[in-house]
Amino acid sequence: MSFWEYVGTRHTQLLADTYQHASVVFQCMVLATLLGMLIGVATYRSEWAGSLATTSTATILTIPSLALIGLLIPIVGLGVPPTVIALTLYGLLPVVRNAIVGLRGVDPALVDAAKGIGMSRAARLLRVELPLAWPPILTGIRVATQMLMGIAAIAAFASGPGLGNEIFRGIASLGSANSLNQVLAGTVGIVILALLFDAAYVLIGRLTISRGIRA
Amino acid sequence: MPEPSGTSTTTPPAGTTGARIHLENLTKTYPGSHAPAVDNVNMEVKAGEIVIFVGPSGCGKSTTLKMINRLIEPTSGRIRIGDEDVTDMDPVRLRRKVGYAIQASGLFPHMTVAQNIALVPKMIGWSRARVASRVEEMLDLVGLDPREFHGRYPRQLSGGQQQRVGVARALAADPPVLLMDEPFGAVDPITRDHLQDELIRLQHELHKTICFVTHDFDEAIKLGDRIAVLRERSHIAQFDTPEAILTNPADDFVSGFVGAGAALKRLNLSRVRDVGVVDFPTAGIDDPLQDIFDLLRNGSTNELLLLDRNRRPYKWLRRGDLARAKQSLARAGTLVTDTVTRDATLRDALEAVLTDNAGRVAVTGRRGEYTGVVDMETLMNTVHELLEADRLEALEHQHQLQEQRHRETLLAQEGLDTGEGGAGGAA
Numbered sequence: 001m002s003f004w005e006y007v008g009t010r011h012t013q014l015l016a017d018t019y020q021h022a023s024v025v026f027q028c029m030v031l032a033t034l035l036g037m038l039i040g041v042a043t044y045r046s047e048w049a050g051s052l053a054t055t056s057t058a059t060i061l062t063i064p065s066l067a068l069i070g071l072l073i074p075i076v077g078l079g080v081p082p083t084v085i086a087l088t089l090y091g092l093l094p095v096v097r098n099a100i101v102g103l104r105g106v107d108p109a110l111v112d113a114a115k116g117i118g119m120s121r122a123a124r125l126l127r128v129e130l131p132l133a134w135p136p137i138l139t140g141i142r143v144a145t146q147m148l149m150g151i152a153a154i155a156a157f158a159s160g161p162g163l164g165n166e167i168f169r170g171i172a173s174l175g176s177a178n179s180l181n182q183v184l185a186g187t188v189g190i191v192i193l194a195l196l197f198d199a200a201y202v203l204i205g206r207l208t209i210s211r212g213i214r215a
Numbered sequence: 216m217p218e219p220s221g222t223s224t225t226t227p228p229a230g231t232t233g234a235r236i237h238l239e240n241l242t243k244t245y246p247g248s249h250a251p252a253v254d255n256v257n258m259e260v261k262a263g264e265i266v267i268f269v270g271p272s273g274c275g276k277s278t279t280l281k282m283i284n285r286l287i288e289p290t291s292g293r294i295r296i297g298d299e300d301v302t303d304m305d306p307v308r309l310r311r312k313v314g315y316a317i318q319a320s321g322l323f324p325h326m327t328v329a330q331n332i333a334l335v336p337k338m339i340g341w342s343r344a345r346v347a348s349r350v351e352e353m354l355d356l357v358g359l360d361p362r363e364f365h366g367r368y369p370r371q372l373s374g375g376q377q378q379r380v381g382v383a384r385a386l387a388a389d390p391p392v393l394l395m396d397e398p399f400g401a402v403d404p405i406t407r408d409h410l411q412d413e414l415i416r417l418q419h420e421l422h423k424t425i426c427f428v429t430h431d432f433d434e435a436i437k438l439g440d441r442i443a444v445l446r447e448r449s450h451i452a453q454f455d456t457p458e459a460i461l462t463n464p465a466d467d468f469v470s471g472f473v474g475a476g477a478a479l480k481r482l483n484l485s486r487v488r489d490v491g492v493v494d495f496p497t498a499g500i501d502d503p504l505q506d507i508f509d510l511l512r513n514g515s516t517n518e519l520l521l522l523d524r525n526r527r528p529y530k531w532l533r534r535g536d537l538a539r540a541k542q543s544l545a546r547a548g549t550l551v552t553d554t555v556t557r558d559a560t561l562r563d564a565l566e567a568v569l570t571d572n573a574g575r576v577a578v579t580g581r582r583g584e585y586t587g588v589v590d591m592e593t594l595m596n597t598v599h600e601l602l603e604a605d606r607l608e609a610l611e612h613q614h615q616l617q618e619q620r621h622r623e624t625l626l627a628q629e630g631l632d633t634g635e636g637g638a639g640g641a642a
Contacts, residue, residue, distance in 0.1 A: 212325045
């Protein structure tokens, strides 16, 4: 069976896996973005808290994904929970780091001006600092999403959802007729998804970054 | 050169006058340093006055300014604006009533010009329609065409335009007090000169109380009603009118800051309308040729100024030119190349007189019409009179100060007599 025949016969299964892959990455990214920005906003003002946040999220990233998911199984069981927890944790670092760098990079003179014309602390953050720091933060989210696309494939190890199942099945039945097709289908699916997400981010960037600061 | 532009139909001055600012024993000590950055400043800024804080960098002038809107919280002392003590007021509420303009404009790059200007009016809860019309009005006030600049982003503006928008934003909610922290420090000299003229014009219309920080003494002389020369830790070395500081610097520090050429700088402070403008024989371009000839031939003068139909200076005509004139004036005489307005500074006038080969310049009114002539002699005489008057005033002032100091030492000595006895020793 050629690759295209394989895809033709198995397209329902493949589409379901692709949808689940996209869905888990998307949901974990939303979580990671919210958490990451909260951590960033909470820590960027203080030298040590900022470094602590960056270092600890960086440490998480150094744990091999297979090991992290394996370690989570005895605690939260199989399936979706370990996948979501692992992906969210991995997605944190780029968001947190870029949020801190972005917020610290806002021209202090502008913050001073915002204060000087009578903006409250919250208004300063929401109307001046975050909009100005948004381009680097969005870049962080984009990088994190690309990373999670690949890591999500490992989730199949813990019976998680997504295209990883296809790859794992192929690897498990190495030598059989369809094993190569299965691995290939899973990988190509992930690459296509990643490209689609990236295109979406370009669009989001166009819509949310003010024309006044767009490069 | 300042000229009335077409925007005089904006806000009526009623209700837009400034408020008095009173600083009492204002001190700022940063944690971790025992010497205060600003030490015990006492100052009163009158309503509707421009006061310039000038001093070397690091003297605390900016810190002092930022304590007025409490961007920097004073360690001790009181701040009063109008009749209100604002030292313990909610700083956010205070700052909405005090305009603030900084170097390099401080505009938010992600907002349009209109959004930037609308910020404060929106925050204090103006209706949408009122904010919109106010934005147009402010753009008009600072000399930018609302239709053209409304939707632009700051990066699409030149430095000077950005600074104008910065001033518009600071004034948008019509605050009685305006604080300006080296606002023109980052623009080129020509633009700076224009912006300074604009500010003078604005202040003529609005009568705000303005505190302005700069390290440029010439800027201080040009803009200030009064100048506070500050030395380290914001100690006031001298707080007086520009004239007084130029002619009678309180000490070596101030005279060092005034720099060379105080007499020349003094010329910036007087306007042509303050000096005697002399009358000059004139003739209209439509006058019969014969009349003009007669005027020159038997008059006491050997030169006259020919005016065009709108009574604007057109040509200098000498007796000698008549020989060449024949039947028409078209080729006779020298065209008037330079005129000064009644609002021009004496320095501008001197410049024009020096460039003119006969040493005089025509003075024009609002619409460019002839009002008189200034020549070297009048200029010299006025300058001498001015300097003499300044000197007398300064002497009197010094005398008063000495008397006061003398009285104070006397009092002090009386108080100390029972103590060590040997105190005293006046300066």
